[in-house]
Amino acid sequence: MNCPICDIELKHASIKNVAIDFCDTCQGIWCSKDELEKIAMLGREYIANSLIAKSIIKDLQDTKTQKKSLHLCPNCEASLEKFNYSYDSDIFLETCKICNGIWLDDGELGDIIDYIYSK
Ligand SMILES: [Zn+2]
Ligand SMILES: [Zn+2]
Numbered sequence: 001m002n003c004p005i006c007d008i009e010l011k012h013a014s015i016k017n018v019a020i021d022f023c024d025t026c027q028g029i030w031c032s033k034d035e036l037e038k039i040a041m042l043g044r045e046y047i048a049n050s051l052i053a054k055s056i057i058k059d060l061q062d063t064k065t066q067k068k069s070l071h072l073c074p075n076c077e078a079s080l081e082k083f084n085y086s087y088d089s090d091i092f093l094e095t096c097k098i099c100n101g102i103w104l105d106d107g108e109l110g111d112i113i114d115y116i117y118s119k
Contacts, residue, residue: 003074004072004080004094005026008025010022010074026105029104030074030075040109040113073096073099076096078098080094082094091115
């Protein structure tokens, strides 16, 4: 599978036995909804200490740059669609309606964890 943004091969990684694919270059993550929930539930502290997550989670103060919304699914090449995580989080992720994969841009995993723990 290739990164929908950089078009280079995604790398396999696992966070506490949850398998994900991630991009070395833009730090994006590709996973299923179930995997995302599992990772998020591990919590920011655990993730901040794990090796790969160091590169995944960036300081939330980082300037957000506007990104293009129409990427293609790395799995089945359908167009990804933006959706509001948990309907009201104002964290916009991209998902594939065909295979239900989820694409997270750099920093969005951290946003979700903060959102879950702030509830
Ligand atoms: Zn990338
Ligand atoms: Zn797909």
